[in-house]
Amino acid sequence: MxxxxxxxxxxxxxxxxxxxxxxxxxxxxxVAAAQPALGLVMALCAGRAGVGVxxxxxxxxxxxxxxxxVEDFMVSLYNDHSVQRLRLTLPDGGRLDMQDVxxxxxxxxxxxxxxxxxxxxxxxR
Amino acid sequence: MGERITITASDGFTLNAxxxxxxxxxxxxxxxxxxxxxxxxxIRQEVDRYxxxxxxxxxxxxxxxxxxxxxxxxxxxEQFAVIGELMKRFDHKTALLDVAAAVTPASKAGKVGxxxxxxxxxxxxxxxxxxxxxxxxxxxxxxxxxxxxxxLAPAIPLEMHYGxxxxxxxxxxxxxxxxxxxxxxxxxYAAGHGFCNSDGASNFNEAACSKASARTLDxxxxxxx
Numbered sequence: 001m002x003x004x005x006x007x008x009x010x011x012x013x014x015x016x017x018x019x020x021x022x023x024x025x026x027x028x029x030x031v032a033a034a035q036p037a038l039g040l041v042m043a044l045c046a047g048r049a050g051v052g053v054x055x056x057x058x059x060x061x062x063x064x065x066x067x068x069x070v071e072d073f074m075v076s077l078y079n080d081h082s083v084q085r086l087r088l089t090l091p092d093g094g095r096l097d098m099q100d101v102x103x104x105x106x107x108x109x110x111x112x113x114x115x116x117x118x119x120x121x122x123x124x125r
Numbered sequence: 126m127g128e129r130i131t132i133t134a135s136d137g138f139t140l141n142a143x144x145x146x147x148x149x150x151x152x153x154x155x156x157x158x159x160x161x162x163x164x165x166x167x168i169r170q171e172v173d174r175y176x177x178x179x180x181x182x183x184x185x186x187x188x189x190x191x192x193x194x195x196x197x198x199x200x201x202x203e204q205f206a207v208i209g210e211l212m213k214r215f216d217h218k219t220a221l222l223d224v225a226a227a228v229t230p231a232s233k234a235g236k237v238g239x240x241x242x243x244x245x246x247x248x249x250x251x252x253x254x255x256x257x258x259x260x261x262x263x264x265x266x267x268x269x270x271x272x273x274x275x276x277l278a279p280a281i282p283l284e285m286h287y288g289x290x291x292x293x294x295x296x297x298x299x300x301x302x303x304x305x306x307x308x309x310x311x312x313x314y315a316a317g318h319g320f321c322n323s324d325g326a327s328n329f330n331e332a333a334c335s336k337a338s339a340r341t342l343d344x345x346x347x348x349x350x
Binding site: 060062063065066067068069070071072073074075076077078079081 | 161202203205206208209210212213243244247269270273292293318327
């Protein structure tokens with residue numbers, strides 16, 4: 001959640017640095033549309049209904065064992081061949097791997113910054 | 126230097142084992158439980174080490190009921206699926222029969238203790254909670270799957286050794302064990318998982334292992350002789 005909160009807060013910094021926009025809600029909506037992973041992170045931090053985080057046991061097929069880090073290998077041996085994963089829960093009941101979402105959200109921040117050019121941070125209104 | 130033997134459990138199953146005897150009069154017996162790689166080089170080396178410390182030591186091949194003769198010195202991910210398959214078929218109930226089968230020859234030397242590493246650490250705890258195996262003390266190392274044995278109250282003197290950087294055994298699980306069993310010596314070292322396996326290399330921590338091993342020997346001297 002801390003990582004998500006920091007990413008969410010950084011979207012506000014990008015808004016603050018952009019002279020071309022005045023409406024933060026509209027800005028955040030446009031960011032969510034352009035970068036879906038960022039949209040998910042913002043929805044999580046906004047407490048949007050049905051969006052949350054959960055730790056779940058995920059079964060590991062034996063065929064995938066060779067790709068496991070040794071810690072996950074060990075955990076899986078003693079937990080009915082499952083490992084613990086942090087998941088983002090969605091309103092439709094779907095699940096996404098939280099680390100993947102955070103990774104994509106960070107890439108989204110990079111993309112937004114690249115598009116804007118060098119940052120000029122103005123005082124927060 | 127020890128020898129390979131076979132032992133027979135009470136249900137008639139005959140399994141492999143590795144046995145080493147001290148040069149002089151033994152202080153007692155030790156049953157040593159493997160990691161998930163079977164009676165491989167490092168486990169046999171540990172059996173020899175306990176024998177050098179004065180204990181008649183027997184290590185049963187805990188996976189023989191699943192795959193007779195399985196052992197490996199390959200700690201790489203190529204073995205993970207093999208071991209995963211073995212663990213799918215492994216039965217903790219019959220495991221205690223195999224522990225008891227190893228206690229029999231070890232008991233010729235007097236009181237018997239049990240020790241083990243990772244998988245063997247967890248088996249050590251389970252054995253310590255099971256009356257009637259003929260054990261007098263247990264000292265286990267980084268037994269994985271703490272939630273699977275935290276409800277098993279020890280029936281004999283027991284101590285355990287864990288690494289505080291063990292990513293497979295979270296510190297909160299170790300703290301939960303300490304809180305639940307304040308009379309059990311739960312020792313935590315600045316080390317990762319498998320800190321005593323010098324063949325495995327990646328997490329071997331000589332300082333932590335030396336300290337833990339010295340504690341185990343003190344513990345066994347106190348409770349076994």
